Amino acid sequence: MMAFHAHAPAGEWLNDPNGLLFSGGRWRLFAQHRADAPDFAATGWARLSGDDLLRWDWDGVAIPAGDEWAYSGCVLPGPVAVHTAHAAGLERQVLRRSGDGGRTWGPARALDGLGGAARNRRDPFVWPVNGGWRMLLAAPCDWRAWRDEGPSRLLLFEAEALEGPWRAAGEVTVGLPRGVMLEMPARVAVPGGGEALVWSTVDRRGDGADGTVWRWDGGFADGRWQGSGTPCRLDLGPDFYAAIPGGDMLIGWASSWATARAMPWGGFHGGPLSLPRAMTAAGSAPVPAIADRFSVRQTTMPAAGLGVAAVAGVFSLRIEGHGAAFTLAVAADGAARLERTGDFAWGDEARLQAGPKRLSLFVDGPLVELHIAPDDRWVTVAVPVVGAFAVHGVAFDWFGLAD
Numbered sequence: 001m002m003a004f005h006a007h008a009p010a011g012e013w014l015n016d017p018n019g020l021l022f023s024g025g026r027w028r029l030f031a032q033h034r035a036d037a038p039d040f041a042a043t044g045w046a047r048l049s050g051d052d053l054l055r056w057d058w059d060g061v062a063i064p065a066g067d068e069w070a071y072s073g074c075v076l077p078g079p080v081a082v083h084t085a086h087a088a089g090l091e092r093q094v095l096r097r098s099g100d101g102g103r104t105w106g107p108a109r110a111l112d113g114l115g116g117a118a119r120n121r122r123d124p125f126v127w128p129v130n131g132g133w134r135m136l137l138a139a140p141c142d143w144r145a146w147r148d149e150g151p152s153r154l155l156l157f158e159a160e161a162l163e164g165p166w167r168a169a170g171e172v173t174v175g176l177p178r179g180v181m182l183e184m185p186a187r188v189a190v191p192g193g194g195e196a197l198v199w200s201t202v203d204r205r206g207d208g209a210d211g212t213v214w215r216w217d218g219g220f221a222d223g224r225w226q227g228s229g230t231p232c233r234l235d236l237g238p239d240f241y242a243a244i245p246g247g248d249m250l251i252g253w254a255s256s257w258a259t260a261r262a263m264p265w266g267g268f269h270g271g272p273l274s275l276p277r278a279m280t281a282a283g284s285a286p287v288p289a290i291a292d293r294f295s296v297r298q299t300t301m302p303a304a305g306l307g308v309a310a311v312a313g314v315f316s317l318r319i320e321g322h323g324a325a326f327t328l329a330v331a332a333d334g335a336a337r338l339e340r341t342g343d344f345a346w347g348d349e350a351r352l353q354a355g356p357k358r359l360s361l362f363v364d365g366p367l368v369e370l371h372i373a374p375d376d377r378w379v380t381v382a383v384p385v386v387g388a389f390a391v392h393g394v395a396f397d398w399f400g401l402a403d
Helices: 257-262
Strands: 014-023 026-033 044-050 057-063 069-076 080-087 090-097 122-129 132-139 153-159 167-172 180-189 195-203 210-221 224-227 241-246 249-253 277-279 284-286 294-298 304-311 315-320 324-330 335-342 346-351 357-364 367-373 377-382 390-392 397-401
Touching: 014 080, 014 249, 026 057, 026 069, 044 069, 069 180, 080 122, 090 122, 132 180, 153 180, 167 224, 180 241, 195 241, 210 241, 284 367, 294 304
Parallel strands: 014 069, 014 241, 069 122, 122 180
Antiparallel strands: 014 026, 026 044, 044 057, 069 080, 080 090, 122 132, 132 153, 153 167, 180 195, 195 210, 210 224, 241 249, 249 277, 277 284, 294 397, 304 357, 304 397, 315 324, 315 390, 324 335, 335 346, 357 367, 367 377
């Protein structure tokens, strides 16, 4: 079991988070449940709840998988769930309401004006604007034969009422090649004003399924997206996907399809959900209320805890697990090389700011989440471990969870 990440009980499966709300003094977290099971036999939603974003109670199934599977979407205060319902190879966008904080949900009602059931349109994200509503949909997004339908893009819809009728308001093209699938779009408010689009991609051009979460700053003007600069990666590691906003925070799936199937996470499947991350102008950072809970000083690296360190502009961090290791090497100009060796082999390159860094390393069993400041970039990576990791190259001060 893990100490401070939301996860499923032994033998169960979680992946994409779909909503994070604060209600009645507690956080309510919704996520895809048994999405593999292990062969896409049924897909619904589960709910978890907690007081402090670190300790989570498993509340069980919230939306059961029936004749129509409950695919991903978003949750609005109320709560109201807007999500994709999947049946017989087709998807439609539906709305459900809950009268008990999201523990149970009413029947799915189709949203008017979206054309009914269609192929490969899903993951609706809805937000209020000027007394009405906007929606982003990802299309096309089928894991199998969608490559002939053209590049994935974001479809934009508008409506005066949440139930509709919805009307097409344009598209947001993000420049993806054929074979790279877009999922889980979201619009995020940026602290200090402005907004950003966030989405996930899976590269299906080869035999793999590498996932990445992207952020593109800009804003909507007259219903059209005006992007600033180019999209950037929100997390530099291989195990962060399907990020969704909850207030001014983001939370994602702290795994990937490759990692989840190969690594049972100590008894449960799919993988945990990431720590919630506070949005910043540059990226995202540890939520202060979370970081403050790590206040019990440790003399050695704990199995679950936080390590903090100040490093020069040039450094190499190596974390050795059980038959695998993760390495981050940063050069004087900010060029970074990231690598995981072993059965979970993976590697990539990134560009950071030149100069000194402050590292915050959250360790929870086999999950490593490394925050790099002042860049506000994260590296989320699973490293198999028996007992404690061995850390080389950087001297951390270690802190455990306060009681």
